[in-house]
Amino acid sequence: MTASNAKKGLIFAFIALFLWGIHGPAGRYLALNNVNMYFVAALRFFIGAAVFFFFLLFKKRLSFNIKEELPLVLVISLVGVAGNSVLYHLTLKYLSGTLVMILENLSPIFVFLLVLLFDKEKPKFMEILSLGLSIIGIIIIVLGKEKFFDLKENFYLGIILGVFTGMTFGFYVYFSSKLVRPLHNDPIKIISYLFKIFLITAVLMSPLLFTKGKMPDSFPEWFWLVEMGIFQSGLAYIFWNYALSFLPVNSASILFLLTIIFTTINEIIFLGLKLNVFLIAGGILIIISGYLISSHINKQRGKAE
Numbered sequence: 507m508t509a510s511n512a513k514k515g516l517i518f519a520f521i522a523l524f525l526w527g528i529h530g531p532a533g534r535y536l537a538l539n540n541v542n543m544y545f546v547a548a549l550r551f552f553i554g555a556a557v558f559f560f561f562l563l564f565k566k567r568l569s570f571n572i573k574e575e576l577p578l579v580l581v582i583s584l585v586g587v588a589g590n591s592v593l594y595h596l597t598l599k600y601l602s603g604t605l606v607m608i609l610e611n612l613s614p615i616f617v618f619l620l621v622l623l624f625d626k627e628k629p630k631f632m633e634i635l636s637l638g639l640s641i642i643g644i645i646i647i648v649l650g651k652e653k654f655f656d657l658k659e660n661f662y663l664g665i666i667l668g669v670f671t672g673m674t675f676g677f678y679v680y681f682s683s684k685l686v687r688p689l690h691n692d693p694i695k696i697i698s699y700l701f702k703i704f705l706i707t708a709v710l711m712s713p714l715l716f717t718k719g720k721m722p723d724s725f726p727e728w729f730w731l732v733e734m735g736i737f738q739s740g741l742a743y744i745f746w747n748y749a750l751s752f753l754p755v756n757s758a759s760i761l762f763l764l765t766i767i768f769t770t771i772n773e774i775i776f777l778g779l780k781l782n783v784f785l786i787a788g789g790i791l792i793i794i795s796g797y798l799i800s801s802h803i804n805k806q807r808g809k810a811e
Contacts, residue, residue, distance in 0.1 A: 515752030519761050522746035527768020529738040530603025531776050532730040533595060538777075541727055542719025543595040546734070548711040551591065553735025554743070555708050558701035567694045572702055578685055579699065583706040586678030592711070593671040600664030604779065607769040608644050609668025614760050615641075616676025624680075633757060636795040640763045643791030647766075650784020679758065683750040696747050704739070757799050764796045 536546055562568040572579065597606045614637050621627050629637075689695045722728045750758055767789055773779035 511752045515749045515758070516761075518745045519749035519753065519758060520764075522742045522749060523762065523765050524768050525737050525742035525745070526765045527607075528772055529734060529742075530598070530607045530765075530769040531772040532734050532738075533598045534603035534606075534773070534777060535730055536722070536727060537595075537598040539727060540720050541722055541731075542717060543599060544592070544714040544717045545719060545721065546731055547591045547595040548708070548714040549731065550735035550739045551587070551704050551708040551711060553732060554739025555701060555704040557736055557740030558697055558704060558744075562694070562698060562701055565694055567698060568701075569698055570702075572706070575685060575699070578681060579703055579706065582678060582681050582685065583703045584710065585674055586681060587703060587707045588710050590671060590674035590678060591707070592714075593667050593674060597664050597667040597671055600660045601668060602773065602779070603777070604766065604770045604773050604785075605648075606664075606668055606671070607766050608647055609665065610671045610675050611640070611644065611763045611766055612669060612672030613676035613679060613762065616673050617680050620676065620680040632798060633760060636760050636799040639791050639795040639798070640760065643788040643795070644766075645788075646784055646791065647788035650782055650788075675762075679750070679762070682747060683758070686747045686751045689751055693748060696751065697744060700743055700747060704743075760799045761796060763792050766792055 533543075533546065537543055559568070594606065594610065597609070601609075618629050618633075618637070621629070685699055686696045689699075722731055749761075753761075770779065770785065770789060774781065
C-alpha cells in the first residue's frame, strides 16, 4: 500500500463517514413523524441508483451487463444492502439514531470473523486493540442509555434488529471489498458495480413501496428522504467503496465506528440530543480507536515506501 493510496483511502473514508453521520438523524426524524419506513428504505435506493445512472451516462460508461461477478453482486445486494437497509430503518422506529449507529458499528466483529473463516487471516494487534477500545466505548454509551434516549416498549426488539444490522453491514464491508479492491485504478468501474448493486436492490425492495403506512406529506419529510437517497445512498457509498479499494478491510471496518460521533453531533443539533458523561467518555474512546487505526495505516504505508 503506497503513501498516495493510503492517503486517498483515508480521505474517501472520512467523507463517507461524515455523510453517513447525517443518515441516522434524518431517518430518525422520519420515524418520529411516523413515516412508513419500508417506503423510505425502498425509495432511497431508487434515488441512489438514479445518481449512479446519470453519472455513468454522463461518463459514457453505462452498462446493464449483470453477468460479471454475478454471485458476489447478488450476495452484496440481497444481504449487505437490501437486508441491511430494511433492518436499519426498522430499528430507527425503536431506538435513537445514535444507538442504531452504535449497534451497526458492531460490524467489525463480523468482518473479522469473515476474514478469519474465508481468508484464514488473523487480525493484527493494533486492529484488535482499536476494536477493543471501540467496543468499550460502545458499552459505556449503552450503560448511559437512559440519559440520552427514551426507552420504548419494543426496546429489546430494537436491540436485536440493531445487532442484525451490524451483521449485515459486516457482510457488505467484507464482500464489497472483494469486489472493488482490484479496481482502484478504474473508479468508474466501481461506480458501475454500485449502480448494478443498487438497481438490483431497488428492484428487490420495490414491493415495499406499496406497503400501508404514512407517506411523506410535508416539505421537510420529502427533503430528508431525498437527501438520504442522494447523499447516503449515492455519494457516501461511492466514497466508501473508493476507500475499501485502498485500505485493508479490517482497518476500514474499524474506521466506520467514527460514524457514531458524526451521528451524535447531528442528533444534538437537529433532534435535541443531550450530552452526558457516558456519551462523552464512550465517544472519546471511539475517537482514540479511530486515531490508532489511522496511525496504523500510516505506518503501513511508510513501510511500503
